[in-house]
Amino acid sequence: MSSAIYLDNHATTPLDPRVLEAMLPYLTEHFGNPSSNHLFGWVAREAVEKAREEVAALVNATPEEIIFTGGATESNNLALLGAARALADRGRHIVSYVTEHKAVLDPFKVLAGEGFDVTLLPVERDGLHDLGLLERSLRPDTVLVSVMAANNEIGVLAPLEEIGALCAERGIVLHTDAAQALGKIPVDVRRTRVALASFSAHKVYGPRGVGALFVRRRPRVPLQPLVHGGGHERGLRSGTLNTPGIVGFGAACRIAAEEMASEAQRVRALRDRFLQAILQRVPDAVLNGHPERRLPGSLNLSFPGVEGESILTHLGDVAVSSSSACTSSLRQPSHVLKALGLSDEMAYAALRFGIGRFNTEDDIVRAAERVGNAVSALRELGRASASSA
Numbered sequence: 001m002s003s004a005i006y007l008d009n010h011a012t013t014p015l016d017p018r019v020l021e022a023m024l025p026y027l028t029e030h031f032g033n034p035s036s037n038h039l040f041g042w043v044a045r046e047a048v049e050k051a052r053e054e055v056a057a058l059v060n061a062t063p064e065e066i067i068f069t070g071g072a073t074e075s076n077n078l079a080l081l082g083a084a085r086a087l088a089d090r091g092r093h094i095v096s097y098v099t100e101h102k103a104v105l106d107p108f109k110v111l112a113g114e115g116f117d118v119t120l121l122p123v124e125r126d127g128l129h130d131l132g133l134l135e136r137s138l139r140p141d142t143v144l145v146s147v148m149a150a151n152n153e154i155g156v157l158a159p160l161e162e163i164g165a166l167c168a169e170r171g172i173v174l175h176t177d178a179a180q181a182l183g184k185i186p187v188d189v190r191r192t193r194v195a196l197a198s199f200s201a202h203k204v205y206g207p208r209g210v211g212a213l214f215v216r217r218r219p220r221v222p223l224q225p226l227v228h229g230g231g232h233e234r235g236l237r238s239g240t241l242n243t244p245g246i247v248g249f250g251a252a253c254r255i256a257a258e259e260m261a262s263e264a265q266r267v268r269a270l271r272d273r274f275l276q277a278i279l280q281r282v283p284d285a286v287l288n289g290h291p292e293r294r295l296p297g298s299l300n301l302s303f304p305g306v307e308g309e310s311i312l313t314h315l316g317d318v319a320v321s322s323s324s325a326c327t328s329s330l331r332q333p334s335h336v337l338k339a340l341g342l343s344d345e346m347a348y349a350a351l352r353f354g355i356g357r358f359n360t361e362d363d364i365v366r367a368a369e370r371v372g373n374a375v376s377a378l379r380e381l382g383r384a385s386a387s388s389a
Contacts, residue, residue: 004317005363005370009297009356010152010180011321015248016205016357022251023207026244034241035232044243051250058253059178059197060188061214067233068246071211072179073103074226075198078213078237079175080107082223083196084116084144087173091141092116095134098339099123101152104177117141125341126290127156135166144173149181149197153336153352154289155298157185164193173221179203179211183256184264184295189214195221201245205357206252210245213237263357268296271355274364275299281372288337288350297355300337302346306378311351314374318367321352 006014026047032040034048052063069075084094094111096104098120108118119137123129129147138145145167147158160176167174175196178187183204189197197214201207215221215236229238278285278301288300303311308322333347342350351371355364 004319005359005367006319007353007355007359007363007367008319008321009354009359010155010203010352011354012202012208013205013356014358015207016252016255018255019206019248019251023244023248026247030243032243034243035230044241047247048241048243051246051253054250054254054257055199055212058183058187058257059199059214060190062217064234065189065214065217067213067215067236068241068249069211069213069237070209070242072177072198072200072203073211074237075200075211075213076101076103076175076177077107078223078226079196079198079215080104080144080146081110081226082236083173083175083221084111085114085224086222087143088116091139091143093119093139093142094144094146095119095121095137095142096146097121097123097129097148099127099151099153099336100146100148101177101179104146104148123156123339127151127154127288127336127340128290128293129158129163131159131162131166134163138166138170138172142170142172144175146175146177149176149178149187150185150295150298151289151336152180153334154300154340155180155294156289157181157293157295160192160194167195168193180295183253183260184267184297186260189216201249201252204252204256207245207248210242210249212249264296267355267357267359270359270361270364271297271299271353273361274353274355274368275301277364277368278371281368282375285375286346288340288342297359299353299355301351301353302337302342302349303351303375304346304349305382306375307348308351309348310378311371311374314377315370318370320354320367322348322350 030043032044034044052066056063056066112118150157173195176194177198179200181187182199195216200211225236227238232238284304286302333344337347
């Protein structure tokens, strides 16, 4: 696969070799259970706590506020179900947005079935959030607001500091799904005043199967655990800790803290070069989402008259996606693109490009050429079919 081009870094990122190097000892000689009270356990426990410090440092939290989980989906479920149920005596109103990830929207369906009133707000046509609308939607019985830091399909960034201020003034718990933002843009839980934040290792060049939930300690956020059986992770997430995965997550966060600024600048330049190259070949391609307020490596483009799935079949060894990897098995237009006001035709015509750490200038040039050729070939095929009908 040496010639393959990977431009799907929103779905998952390749494991950084430095992360793998950090993990390997804990897959071999340092195999102990971190809960065990002997040498093998102590070594594993020390590694887990070091990783907890590294994750906390990246988001300006304290180590005690980081709870390790199996991934961002689990973190979202623990945050939303756990907080809503714990706060039910104070109120049962929740506010979020229609463009959230399914790992947020689906837990809200569960809570709605339990009698919670869930308000899902629209976004503007460029994916931005209307703060005035959010403020007007908050009620005396609103206990929880959830807003993703960066959208997984269009990369648009939420104004978390402003939303955090609105919630803090009213004593409302603010949760953010920051899986896509972590390590790509600064995430500061103090400055944004979020109470709960979900993270995933495999979105930041770490291993799959491990994530974290930031749980603010002062003021304390009440949570009901979802998993019981041992009281691990301060009673919030029972189960033997995945020491190698956690070590890898910590290493990925440490690398991100050191390299994020320079990497974001380089990736943003590659993204802009890629967009320019695409528009030279397909001038009527349409950018979905705000052109500036988005992740450095994010591009979501619609190609009028051509289905994104058809383009994928013509790209060969260029890896991109036509939707979120978490919903790609569902044959329906993206709920995010529909929320921007796109027609079904334009939503189906979309591709998501995720440029990342290991992409090169050559990748960008070759991929843009492949996409342009695929669109041209499919449009020519469409015209031939139409003329013969």
